[in-house]
Amino acid sequence: MVQEITVERLRDKIDADDDFTLFDTRAPEDYDDWHIAEAVNVEYSGSNDELVGDFDSFREELSKDDEIITICATGNSASSFAEWLEAEGFENVKTVEGGMEAWSMVYDVVPISTKDDDVEILQLQRRSKGCLGYLVGDKRTGKAAAIDVTRATQTFKEAAAERGFDIARVFDTHVHADHISGGRELADELGVPYHLGQPAETRDPTYDFDGIDPNDSVDVGEVSIKSVHTPGHTTGMTSWLVEDEALLTGDTLFVESIGRTELQFADADARDGARVQYETLHKVIMSLPDDVKILPGHFSVTDDGEYVDVTPGLPMMSTVGEIWESNEILRLDEDEFVEHMFENLPSKPPNYETVIATNEGSYTPEDEDEENELELGPNRCAATEESVVADD
Incomplete structure (x- = not known):
């Protein structure tokens, strides 16, 4: 019987650079749209229980005892392909439970160093999609804030609990276009305030939120979090400044690029949005x-x-000084910057209009399957496909 492994186990094996072959059994067009870097494509039909792709080109490269792992969208066709491989005489075959849908929810929880030992910042990295969320905790009081929470609310709760924190406030930087926010759901579940920057009212959300005006602050325990209005990606974009030490920039500024502007600003307004950015x-x-x-x-x-x-x-992460020295887009003058924003834009995030409507509260996905479908694929919120950081 084929052994199932979790996506977390697959992640660990990839990080350890273990020796195995990863087969992705989805249709070639789905594979091309989005796949794990280490995976190779051999299509297998789970419904018809038959090999569709070309496996012979790999057969000669594999020994009967080589480790083989299979993955597909949800686990069905990959499991069937794994059984087919066993029937072909391969002895060390595993399949990934939950497939790419499960892979899309894998997280790493990474501590960020702070000057004050009583202030703890945790970065929650959704490695398949490129989403980053945060927990900002005060060790003196055991209170924490959760910022840019995804649908994986349990992951945020568990990360807080493991470090002895109670989540006292939930924040979003903006109305997201690439993934469904879990912020309101988590705040409602815990009975705590849900914050957006007050300028988010320009996006006409259909729900109430605890707005924070630009330059105002709230405390989480004894940790100060200040609202910094950073429009450009959206009109309502707000970054959150923690203890004057760390700025959570949402989709305004990334380590390797900057945020695109045309998802909200369009047509004649598009270049105006770039000037705001x-x-x-x-x-x-x-x-x-x-x-x-x-x-x-x-x-x-x-x-x-x-x-x-x-x-x-x-x-x-980076610092203001490091980004100023290395980010080539920031070195452009304003007119060059505006034109650069529209020369080589990546394709828009999949289903972004429906995702925005969901996060504005004007649309409700039918079920978890639809939520998964809306979120499949990496985020495309950067203004460039490549890094704009200059080589040393």
Whole structure:
């Protein structure tokens, strides 16, 4: 009988650079849209229980006792292919439970260093999609804030509980376009405030939220979190400044790129949005002290599953000074910046209009299967497909 392994186990084997072959049994077009970097494609029909793709090209490279792992969308066709491989005489075959849908919810929880030992920042990295969320905790009081929470609310709760924190506030940086926010759900479950920057009212959310005006602060325990209005990606975009030490920038500024602007701003307004982004980057974020940490809301993952200038499981962060020295887009003058924003934009996030409507509260997905479908694939919130960080 074929052994199932969890996506967490697959992650650990990839990180350890274990010797195995990973077969993705989905249709080639689905594989091309989004796959794990280490995977190769051999299509297998779970419904017809038959090999569709070309396996012979791999057969000669594999020994009967080589470790083989199979994956598909949800686990069905991969399991059938694993059984087929066993029937072909391969003795060490495993299949990934839950497939790519489960892979899309794998997280790494990574601590971020702080000047004050009583302040703890945890970065929750959704490695398949490139989403970053945060827990900001005060060890003195045991209170924590959860920021940019995804649908994996249990992951955020468990990370807080493991470190002895009670989540006292929940924040979003903006109305997200690439994934479904779990912020309101978590806040409602825990009976705690759900915060957006007050400028998020420009997006016409259909629900009530505890808005925080620009430059106002709230406390989580004894930790101060300040609202910094950083429009450009959206009109309502708000970054959160923790203890004047770390700025959680959402989709405004990334380690390897900057946030795109045309998902909200379109047509004649598109270049105006880019000018707003330019002003935010130069006059707001880059005006902060050089040692302020930049903690973004995303990192870039290619359709081939490659990570751009980051390593999952390690802190994904930079500083104002480092970004100013290395980010080539920031070095452009305003007109060059605006034109650059529209020269090589990546394709828009899949289903982004429906995801935005969901996060505005005007649309409700039918079930978890639809939520999974809406979120499949990496985020595409950066203005560039490649890193814009200059090589040393």
